[in-house]
Amino acid sequence: MSDAILTVNVGSSSLKYGLFAYGPEGRKLTSGNAPFDLKAPDFSPVMTLLRDHKDLRVRAVSHRVVHGGIHYSAPVIITDDVIRDLDRLIPLAPLHLPSELAGIQALGDSLADATHVACFDTAFHATQDPLARRFALPERFYQEGVRRYGFHGLSYASIARRLPGLGLEKARVIVAHLGSGASACAISNCKSVATTMGFTALDGLMMGTRSGSVDPGVLIYLMREHNMDADAIDRLLSKESGLKGVSGLSNDMRVLTESDDPHAKLAVDLFCYRAAGEMAGLIPVLGGLDSIIFTAGIGENSDTVRKTIADYLHWATPVIHTVETDEESMLALHAFDILEDA
Known part of the structure; x- marks a missing residue:
């Protein structure tokens, strides 16, 4: 056996x-x-x-x-x-x-x-500088745990494990995990330096049904003018926004890129625009950019999305790679390591 x-x-x-x-x-x-x-x-x-x-x-x-x-x-x-x-x-x-x-x-x-x-999924980002984990809120909230955690860590760990084989072990890399959930991570020396998701997996990039970053003032406006409570706002941001909300059609990138509906095009364009902007914001903490790696369902399979984002960031002259993520293998490897160390 x-x-x-x-x-x-x-x-x-x-x-x-x-x-x-x-x-x-x-x-x-x-x-x-x-x-x-x-x-x-x-x-x-x-x-x-x-x-x-x-x-x-x-x-x-x-x-x-x-x-x-x-x-x-x-x-x-x-x-x-x-x-x-x-x-x-x-x-x-x-x-x-x-x-x-x-x-x-x-x-x-x-x-x-x-x-x-x-x-x-938050563990990969534990290597970040404390500065990257702070919000501009009073200290008591930070001590309570209101801080930037970052997510998709198993996916990023799986990509980081393969960087040496791509000749990128010491490189300044941005990995774009683009799927129904989406985020980007700045990686240097195979470790997380900064990421676009923060306190929750709602933050950062536009996603399938999630809004990504929204001006907090919008939420206050919705509470005051539309009488929306926390549950209603959570539902709006988590399940009714993103590609689905903007297009009014679908949260599936394949459906939207094949559609002639102008709202579908708007959703795809906004997804790429927002992703490129968030990724560009990671470049200063890396001190430059050597490579972009696209991964996850949209990142691995949508030529349209990859090309559009790469065009926005052409000025940084990164080498573009597409690498399949493998979170399940990371789960197995982590378990093996912990048993062998026990």
């Missing part, structure tokens, strides 16, 4: 899972995905996968956790204390953490003999 690592990535509406050979290579054996609904959480597809591979012994289960707060800046073995800490972090990531905690609970019960590991 061979040892394996099970990776679990529970989203607000999807469940992704995979089996990897136990070892430092992070070799994928098989994977799957299924719809997910927190109101009726169903992890039976994962158990079906395991039954179909009875020749494998699951040594570890590696869970993607979107937010580690101020205390978790590296993968950890999940304990009751960790679960309690994550439960307290739900207000920081209400769309993601409840689903992730449901997965930790369900698979913790079903696979009690395995070591369960939490891998945080």
Whole structure:
């Protein structure tokens, strides 16, 4: 019987899972995905996968956790204390953490003999200078945890791991993770220097249904003039904005780039304009720019988006790369490392 690592990535509406050979290579054996609904959480597809591979012994289960707060800046073995800490972090990531905690609970019960590991999407950005993590708010809020965290860390870690093979180990790189969620990260010496997402995954770039950065005065206006409460504003910014809100058609970039509707064109143009502007804002902290790497669903597959953004930033003369992200392999590698170090 061979040892394996099970990776679990529970989203607000999807469940992704995979089996990897136990070892430092992070070799994928098989994977799957299924719809997910927190109101009726169903992890039976994962158990079906395991039954179909009875020749494998699951040594570890590696869970993607979107937010580690101020205390978790590296993968950890999940304990009751960790679960309690994550439960307290739900207000920081209400769309993601409840689903992730449901997965930790369900698979913790079903696979009690395995070591369960939490891998945080915020952890990759722990190398940033404290200055990059501050808001211009009173100190008491910073101490409370109101600070810039950054997200998509597993994706950026996966790209950073491949930089030496691209001859970019010492380079000044901006990685653009462009998918339904989107952000950009300034990387120097394979470490995060700055990123466009801040306190929550609503910040920064325009996304599929998320607005990205919005003048706080707009929110005050909506509260005063439209009588919108916090839940209504959250719904507007999280689910009714971005590509979907601007186009009025879809949050799918493929649909929009193929459409003749002028609002679809506006949404694509604004997405690229905003992305290029946010990416340009990362160049000063790098002291220049050697390369841009596009990754994730839109970044890897949309020639239109890549070309438009690259054209905006041509003055920086970066070398353009497209690299497939592999968050699941990073989950497996993190779990292997933590077990070997235990």
